[in-house]
Amino acid sequence: MTHRTIITPAPPGPVALAETKDWLGLATTGEDALVERLLASAIEACEGFTGQMPLVQACEEVLPVSGGFRTLATCPVTALLGVEAIAADGTRSPLAPDDYAFELGTDGSARFRTIRPGSASRVAVRFTADMALDWAGLPSAIRHGIERLAAHGYRTRAGEESEANLPPTAVAALWRPWRRMRVA
Structure with a gap:
């Protein structure tokens, strides 16, 4: 979820x-x-x-680590602000751009997948969204x-x-x- x-x-x-x-x-x-x-x-x-x-808002969605693309629930996404790996104990660390893939659709949708999550089981994706x-x-x-x-x-x-x-x-x-x- x-x-x-x-x-x-x-x-x-x-x-x-x-x-x-x-x-x-x-x-x-x-x-x-x-x-x-x-x-x-x-x-x-x-x-x-x-x-x-x-109206423009900065948001964060926490997703389970997945090698397959997952569509963010928020729309329309306008920009990626950053991604953090979340360890089992809740600590966060930045995820390098080579360790994930992020795609913006022409309809405002955004898709995300983890390539190399390290030991993280979840990721926090920060972005802006707005009409x-x-x-x-x-x-x-x-x-x-x-x-x-x-x-x-x-x-x-x-x-x-x-x-x-x-x-x-x-x-x-x-x-x-x-x-x-x-x-x-």
């Missing part, structure tokens, strides 16, 4: 905050922290729904869906419940063209 950790989360940023506050009709800064948390949650929900990480480097670079439907989901969370925080674990229909419609499904 793959274990992923977000090393550097993507902050929504001031433009996202301003656009969402405009959507909600908020003119003061009193609830900025709440709106920022809702935006961060909406970004996570967007990744969960589309199967793609919207866009910043808020302005996101496709408008993705951006608007994140804003709408954050606004939905803001408006329903007083106890109104919506369908559990599902984005509102309008948000799902905005994100559906970018949805990637994996067959297990």
Whole structure:
């Protein structure tokens, strides 16, 4: 099983905050922290729904050592940052580039295999993944869906419940063209 950790989360940023506050009709800064948390949650929900990480984040996936290629769970991968061998006692050491193979697909997928792992039974693969480097670079439907989901969370925080674990229909419609499904 793959274990992923977000090393550097993507902050929504001031433009996202301003656009969402405009959507909600908020003119003061009193609830900025709440709106920022809702935006961060909406970004996570967007990744969960589309199967793609919207904004650039540094990530790490821990994989078992394998001579065959394994596809990373995160998408779209944009760059490899490094690879570490993980010993049975949990200690880590850098793996030389000649000791592994890493391939980026044109669809944003990434494949990894271990050539010479030494005594390691697992490897930690660090990389960046994103659809866009910043808020302005996101496709408008993705951006608007994140804003709408954050606004939905803001408006329903007083106890109104919506369908559990599902984005509102309008948000799902905005994100559906970018949805990637994996067959297990």
